[in-house]
Structures are given as C-alpha cells and as structure tokens.
Amino acid sequence: MEDDERRYHWRDRIRPRVGTMSDPLTWSPISLGRWFGTSVRVHLTLIIFLVFRLLTAAVSLASKGELPQLSQTACWIGLLLLALAVHEIGHAATAAWLDCDQEEAHVWPLGSLVGPSFVPRSSEHVLVAMAGLVTSGAIVLAIALGLNLFAGAHFVWNPFGNEVTISGVRIHDAGAPTLAGGTLAAPLSRVWIVGWFGYLNWVLMLANLIPALPFDGGRMLRAWLASTSVVSSRDSIAAPWTAHACAFLLGIVGVIRLVTRGLDGMTLIFLALLIEYLVRIEARMLEDGGYFDDGVFGYDFSEGYTSLESGAPKVRPYRESALKRWRRRRSELRRQRRIAREAAEERRMDEILEKLHREGRSALTDEENRFLVRVSARYRNRTKNT
Numbered sequence: 001m002e003d004d005e006r007r008y009h010w011r012d013r014i015r016p017r018v019g020t021m022s023d024p025l026t027w028s029p030i031s032l033g034r035w036f037g038t039s040v041r042v043h044l045t046l047i048i049f050l051v052f053r054l055l056t057a058a059v060s061l062a063s064k065g066e067l068p069q070l071s072q073t074a075c076w077i078g079l080l081l082l083a084l085a086v087h088e089i090g091h092a093a094t095a096a097w098l099d100c101d102q103e104e105a106h107v108w109p110l111g112s113l114v115g116p117s118f119v120p121r122s123s124e125h126v127l128v129a130m131a132g133l134v135t136s137g138a139i140v141l142a143i144a145l146g147l148n149l150f151a152g153a154h155f156v157w158n159p160f161g162n163e164v165t166i167s168g169v170r171i172h173d174a175g176a177p178t179l180a181g182g183t184l185a186a187p188l189s190r191v192w193i194v195g196w197f198g199y200l201n202w203v204l205m206l207a208n209l210i211p212a213l214p215f216d217g218g219r220m221l222r223a224w225l226a227s228t229s230v231v232s233s234r235d236s237i238a239a240p241w242t243a244h245a246c247a248f249l250l251g252i253v254g255v256i257r258l259v260t261r262g263l264d265g266m267t268l269i270f271l272a273l274l275i276e277y278l279v280r281i282e283a284r285m286l287e288d289g290g291y292f293d294d295g296v297f298g299y300d301f302s303e304g305y306t307s308l309e310s311g312a313p314k315v316r317p318y319r320e321s322a323l324k325r326w327r328r329r330r331s332e333l334r335r336q337r338r339i340a341r342e343a344a345e346e347r348r349m350d351e352i353l354e355k356l357h358r359e360g361r362s363a364l365t366d367e368e369n370r371f372l373v374r375v376s377a378r379y380r381n382r383t384k385n386t
Contacts, residue, residue: 025115025214028106035105038092043108046084050077072187076175076196080109083136083200087111090135095128110207113214115278123227129219136205143198151191153177156199159206160257160264175199210250212243212275213282240279247275345375 028041057073088105091112105112111132144155154177156162161174162184175196176184185192208216222239254268352368364372 023115025106025113026104032107035089036092036096038088038095039104040088040092041104041106043106043113045108045113049109053077072173075188075193076200079193079197080200083139083197083204084109084111086139087132087136087201087204090131091128094131098124098127100124100128108214111204111214111216114219115213115281123223125223126220126227129216129223132216133205133208136201136208139201140198140205143194143201147177147191147195147198151177152180153185153191153195154179155202156195157202159203160261161199207271210246210271210275212239212246213278214274218243240282243275243279247272247279250275349375 025043027044029044030042030047032040032042034040053073054070054077057070060069084107088107088111091105094100103114107113140155147153147155156175156177161172162176162178163172173184173187175198176187176192177195179185179191185195211217211221213219213222218239221242225239250268251272254265254270254272257265257268259265348371352364352372355363355368356372
C-alpha cells in the first residue's frame with residue numbers, strides 16, 4: 001500500500017496537465033509578460049514560421065549567395081513582430097479600458113489564437129475584438145496615404161503580394177510599394193520598410209476579418225451572439241455553420257490558387273483546415289456538456305481520473321459588462337436623487353402644514369400654495385396608481 005502511495009505521488013509530480021497539453025492552441029512556450037493586464041505568450045506556430053523563413057533564406061544564401069534575401073527576410077520578420085505587437089496591444093488596452101475578462105493571448109503569425117473555449121459574456125467583447133482590427137486598419141490607412149503623398153508610391157493592396165514584370169523578368173517582392181516609374185521600391189530603403197510594415201498590417205487585418213475562430217471576426221460574431229437573449233441556440237448553430245462556410249470558401253480559393261499559382265494557395269488551405277479543426281473541437285465540447293475552463297476538452301487530469309467524479313464541469317461565471325455596470329450605477333444615482341428629493345419635499349410639506357395649522361391659509365405665500373397643491377396632487381396620483 002505504501003509503495004502504491006509513493007508511486008502515485010511520484011506520478012503526480014511529473015504528470016503534466018492533460019487539459020493544457022491536449023490543447024494545441026495553448027502550446028506557447030515563451031512568455032512576454034502582461035500587457036495592460038493581459039498575459040501574452042508566443043505560440044509554437046509563430047516560432048516554427050519564423051525559423052522556417054529564416055532557414056529558407058539562409059539556404060538560398062548558401063546555395064546562390066543571395067545575401068540580400070536573408071537581410072530582407074530578417075527585416076520583414078522584425079516588422080511582422082512589430083505589427084503583431086501593436087495588434088495585440090490594441091486588444092489588451094481596450095480590454096483593460098472596458099474592464100473585461102482578459103483572456104491569455106497566444107500570438108501566432110496572424111494575431112492571437114482563440115479557440116472555442118473562449119465564450120464571451122457581453123457585447124463589450126465585440127469592442128475588444130474590434131480593437132485589433134481598428135489598430136491595424138488605422139496603420140494601413142496612414143501608411144497608404146503617406147506613401148502616396150510624400151513618396152509618390154502605391155501601397156500594395158493585393159493580399160498575395162506585389163509582383164511586377166521588368167524587361168520580361170517577373171520580380172516578386174510581396175510588401176514592396178510600386179514607385180511612379182512602375183518599379184518596386186529598393187529593398188531595405190525607407191519606402192520599402194514603411195510599405196512592408198503597412199502591407200503586413202493589411203494582411204493581418206484582412207485575415208482577422210474572417211468570421212470564424214481563431215480570428216477576431218469569429219470573436220466578434222460570437223460576442224454579438226452571446227450578447228443576444230437566445231445565446232444557446234444561436235451561438236451553437238450560427239457560429240459553427242458560418243465557420244464551415246468560411247472553411248469551404250477558403251479551401252476552394254486555395255485549391256484554385258494552388259493549381260494556377262503553385263504553392264501560393266497552401267496558406268489558404270491551411271487556414272481552412274484550421275477553422276474546420278476548431279469547429280470539430282467545438283462540436284465535441286458541446287457533446288461533452290459545454291464550454292469549460294480547463295483546456296479544450298474540459299477536464300483536468302492533474303489530480304487523477306477521480307477528477308471526473310467531482311461533479312459538474314466548471315462553467316465560467318457570468319461577468320457584468322461595463323455598459324450594464326454604467327446603467328446600473330446611473331439607475332442607482334437616479335434612485336438616490338429621487339429619495340433625497342422626496343425626503344426634502346416631505347420636510348418642506350411638514351413645515352407648510354405646521355404653518356397652515358398655526359397661522360391659517362391666508363398666511364401662506366404664493367410659492368407655498370403652489371408647492372402644497374403640486375405635492376398633494378402627486379401623492380393622490382401615487383395612491384391611485386397603487
């Protein structure tokens with residue numbers, strides 16, 4: 001028996017939390033601290049993406065001696081990290097301003113991964129999800145106007161990147177603006193850096209407009225559905241079917257681009273598979289009883305399998321929205337002012353009635369007579385209504 005106990009405690013010390021390890025959306029090994037109260041971590045997909053792109057540029061340098069490609073890749077990767085940081089700051093600052101439940105952010109190449117375990121409780125989460133889009137959109141507009149007015153360059157509105165043909169040679173530099181002469185901006189120039197930063201924010205904003213998880217558009221849709229009166233029926237049907245439709249359309253467009261433009265469509269196919277994967281996880285969660293706090297599948301096995309017998313799953317408590325708190329405080333202030341006004345009127349009425357009893361009706365002033373008539377009529381109406 002003692003051996004079993006020692007073996008059990010030893011397993012407890014080394015056993016990971018399955019609720020966390022089984023959720024790929026939380027595989028974020030690097031912590032960036034707390035931003036405006038929101039814990040921000042770097043997801044594994046962002047690390048893999050950055051390492052892959054740098055290795056690809058390094059291989060090109062080793063095989064073809066193309067040093068500029070490595071430096072350009074490192075530069076736009078730095079700009080991507082800056083764009084992601086600004087995007088997440090928009091979310092975190094808005095959540096802190098509205099005093100929302102601040103979810104842990106897992107940053108990946110297109111923002112923050114949000115799974116079906118995130119269930120917004122109020123309409124203010126629409127503003128939190130929209131904040132990142134507004135931040136990225138404001139940067140895009142400012143850079144597009146600045147390039148046109150001050151550099152005579154054209155912003156890259158094509159989300160698949162910019163490509164020009166010069167002397168029969170196709171030159172592809174995704175985020176490089178087009179100059180007045182029809183050529184691309186010189187790599188690593190000021191116009192090139194500013195244009196690339198705007199282009200990355202543009203792609204980030206367009207991707208997060210998709211109304212399906214893990215994108216901000218999916219968060220906005222679910223926050224709006226959760227703010228309605230019929231949450232369970234609309235949120236469990238409309239959101240998953242919208243996600244299915246988005247995955248289907250992205251898959252079709254991805255296959256078309258894969259056939260016509262080579263590997264260019266693989267990104268869209270990957271996004272379609274990711275959306276469909278999250279929809280299937282959500283369906284499994286609903287079958288298991290709803291949305292839980294501990295990981296994607298809802299259970300925490302860190303205390304052994306007996307945790308399944310501890311009762312009903314933990315459901316996120318309802319948190320009153322900032323708008324509702326403001327309305328409640330305003331109603332409370334109105335009620336307090338009404339009570340204070342009625343108390344003052346009662347004291348004034350007592351003074352007038354005492355004067356009336358002592359000196360007679362002729363002693364009352366015009367203002368006292370009007371007050372007596374007005375308050376008496378109010379009391380009669382109140383008695384009649386009750």
